[in-house]
Amino acid sequence: MEPALLADPVKGYGALREQGRVVRGRFMDDSPVWIVTRFDDVREVLRDQRFVNNPAASQGGADDGPLGRLMETMGLPDEFRPYLLGSILNNDAPDHTRLRRLVSRAFTARKITDLRPRVERIADDLLARLPEHAENGAVDLIEHFAYPLPITVICELVGIPEADRPQWRAWGADLVSLEPGGLARSLPAMVAHIHELIRTRRASLTDDLLSELIRAHDDDGGRLSDVEMVTMVLTLVLAGHETTAHLIANGTAALLTHPDQLALLKSDPALLPRAVHELMRWCGPVQMTQLRYASEDLDLAGTPVRKGDSVLLTLVAANFDPRHYDAPERLDLTRHPAGHAENHVGFGHGMHYCLGATLARQETEVALGRLLAHYPDVSLAVRPDDLERAQLPGNWRLMALPLRL
Ligand code: HEM
Numbered sequence: 001m002e003p004a005l006l007a008d009p010v011k012g013y014g015a016l017r018e019q020g021r022v023v024r025g026r027f028m029d030d031s032p033v034w035i036v037t038r039f040d041d042v043r044e045v046l047r048d049q050r051f052v053n054n055p056a057a058s059q060g061g062a063d064d065g066p067l068g069r070l071m072e073t074m075g076l077p078d079e080f081r082p083y084l085l086g087s088i089l090n091n092d093a094p095d096h097t098r099l100r101r102l103v104s105r106a107f108t109a110r111k112i113t114d115l116r117p118r119v120e121r122i123a124d125d126l127l128a129r130l131p132e133h134a135e136n137g138a139v140d141l142i143e144h145f146a147y148p149l150p151i152t153v154i155c156e157l158v159g160i161p162e163a164d165r166p167q168w169r170a171w172g173a174d175l176v177s178l179e180p181g182g183l184a185r186s187l188p189a190m191v192a193h194i195h196e197l198i199r200t201r202r203a204s205l206t207d208d209l210l211s212e213l214i215r216a217h218d219d220d221g222g223r224l225s226d227v228e229m230v231t232m233v234l235t236l237v238l239a240g241h242e243t244t245a246h247l248i249a250n251g252t253a254a255l256l257t258h259p260d261q262l263a264l265l266k267s268d269p270a271l272l273p274r275a276v277h278e279l280m281r282w283c284g285p286v287q288m289t290q291l292r293y294a295s296e297d298l299d300l301a302g303t304p305v306r307k308g309d310s311v312l313l314t315l316v317a318a319n320f321d322p323r324h325y326d327a328p329e330r331l332d333l334t335r336h337p338a339g340h341a342e343n344h345v346g347f348g349h350g351m352h353y354c355l356g357a358t359l360a361r362q363e364t365e366v367a368l369g370r371l372l373a374h375y376p377d378v379s380l381a382v383r384p385d386d387l388e389r390a391q392l393p394g395n396w397r398l399m400a401l402p403l404r405l
Contacts, residue, residue, distance in 0.1 A: 001028060006391045009287050010329070013037060013317035021301040025312070027291065028178075028393065029069040033310045034300060037317035039324035039345065041301045045313060046350040051292035052092045053352065054085075055310075066291060066310055075184040082227045083191055087235045089290050089352060096351065102216050102224060103232065104355065106157065106209050112358045115153070119366045122152050127374040130405060138381035138402040145371070146248040146401070147241065150363050154240030154356075158233060159201065159208030164193070172238050178392065194230045209236065236356075244360045246285035246397045248367045251276070253401055254283050254331055255368070257384045261333050266372060272365045275333040277342045279364070282331050284346030287316035288394040315345045316396075375405045 005012035016023045017037035027033040036045055045051055055065025067090070071081055084090070088099045105111070126145050133144045147169060155165050174186040198214060205211040213232055217224040224232075255262045265271050292311045297304070300311065320328040325335075336343050347354035354360070371378060380387075381402035390397040 001393055006393065009316045009396065010320055013287070013314045014320055016314070017317040017321060022303040027066045027070075027310065027312070029066045029073060031066045031069065031310065033066070033291065033312050034303065034305060035312050035314060036301065037314050037321075038301075039318040039321040042313045042315065042318040042345055043349045045292065045300070045311060046289070046345075046348060046352070049093075049351075050295050050298055051311060052295045053090050053096070053290060053292060054092050055090075055291070055293050056085075065293065065308075071183070074178075075181060076187060077184065080187050080191065083187060083231050083234065086225075086227050086231045088232065088355075089235065093351070098223070099228065099232065100355070102213070103209065103236070106212070107355050107359060109358055112362055115157075115359070116362060116366070118156070119149070119153055119363055120370065123149055123366050123370040124374075127370055130375075134405070137404055139405060141252060141371075141401040141403050142245065142249045142398065143400070146252070146367070147245040149248065149367055150244035150360075151241040153359070153363060154237055157209055157240075158236055159206065159210035160197070160237060164197075167193070168237055169241075172242050175238065176242060176392065176395070190234055191230055194233050197233075198229065239354075240356055240359070243285050244356075244363050246395070247280065247283075247360060247364050249398050249401045250283035250285060250396055251279040251364060251368055252371065252403075253380070253384075253387060253398060254279055256378070256380050256403075258331050261331055264333055265368075266376070269369060269372075271333055272369050273361070274336045274338060276361050276364045276368070277336040277344065278331065278333050280342065280346040280361075281319045281325075281335075281344035283396055284315065284319065284344070285396050286346065286394070287314065287396055289313040289315065289348055289352075313345075315348070318345045377405075379404050 002012065016035060021036070021038055021041050023035045023037065025033050025035045036042055055067055067085065068081065071084065088096060088103075091099060126148055130139050130144055133139050151165055151169055155162070155168070160168060171186045171190050174182040197210065201210050202214055202218070205214060210233060213224060213229050217226070217229045255265065265275055289312070292313070294300070294305045294307055294309045294311065296307050299305070305311070318324075322328055347357040347360075381404045387401070388399040390399055
């Protein structure tokens with residue numbers, strides 16, 4: 001919550017990175033946390049299974065750690081805690097493996113490639129309607145394109161009816177806002193809504209992900225509990241649109257403020273996949289991982305750490321680590337060699353590497369490619385300095401992205 005870190009995370013976390021491999025800090029609930037900042041160390045910790053995601057497991061079930069305390073501060077009634085703590089992100093093997101296996105089939109490269117024409121169609125429809133939303137000659141890309149595209153895609157995949165989607169968007173915004181009462185208000189409403197959705201869908205299962213989850217729950221007792229089923233829907237829908245929306249927006253803003261890179265991309269649209277890797281590195285919307293917890297006393301990059309201690313991996317500091325990149329501050333769409341795997345940690349690393357990374361990249365490729373095809377002269381409608389960033393720790397989000405088409 002330090003103003004300097006919120007105002008300029010690249011600079012703020014960069015300064016921490018240069019202080020040392022491991023820095024002592026405080027989490028949002030004011031508890032102490034070890035901060036790991038350098039590219040190699042971040043990847044190493046994310047691969048090291050002595051660091052776990054479930055706080056209770058690391059402490060013999062004693063308490064829910066900083067995350068639990070944060071939920072208490074935010075006024076979330078106790079009975080709703082499992083819906084957050086039971087998520088795939090807060091579990092370790094073997095539960096994590098079981099949960100991930102259940103959903104990973106829907107996100108294979110092949111499945112995502114099959115989805116591409118549908119994503120293009122949704123993007124084209126939204127783009128064709130953009131001028132209708134102009135006010136004083138400017139359109140907010142976030143409101144009318146960057147959000148609606150991924151939320152439509154993930155809701156179609158999961159099987160959330162169209163009429164419910166605006167409500168989901170409002171809940172998502174409430175949940176990430178960290179505003180007093182936001183979580184306590186929205187989570188119970190979402191849980192009730194998903195239970196109702198499951199009840200209805202059970203009567204006529206289809207081939208959507210929700211039906212898959214219901215089958216896994218009903219057919220084979222024990223593969224998926226009630227809470228896990230609801231939590232998975234919640235996680236997929238929220239993780240599946242909030243982040244991607246902001247990558248599309250941040251990426252567009254980055255291109256429009258770097259005319260040389262924009263010209264390069266326009267002259268060579270085949271550069272798009274590499275460009276999206278670089279935009280993820282340079283302005284990825286998720287700047288730190290969930291907390292990890294030491295499951296035993298251990299050495300963390302030269303620092304002795306005690307069992308139960310929490311560790312924060314700052315992806316933004318790692319993605320700008322001069323030990324790993326030449327001129328990391330430079331946006332260079334050709335930085336990532338063609339055909340090679342991504343060279344950044346914006347989607348995390350290791351067991352919890354983002355399940356939706358291929359989907360998010362594809363949506364962003366389609367979004368940027370189609371935006372430039374529909375509106376080749378698109379430009380910012382405000383000065384770059386007037387783009388307002390949300391003051392949310394660990395996130396890079398613009399409040400709005402006003403464009404002239
Ligand atoms: C995990 C970022 C899009 C679903 C993660 C993690 C990061 C991340 C950093 C790892 C967190 C950690 O290790 O603590 C992003 C970004 C996205 C994006 C920057 C968009 C630009 C998506 C999409 C989905 C998704 C579209 C849709 C399915 C998930 C899930 C996990 C995850 C389910 C947890 C995986 C696990 O615990 O095994 N994401 N994500 N994400 N992401 Fe994404």
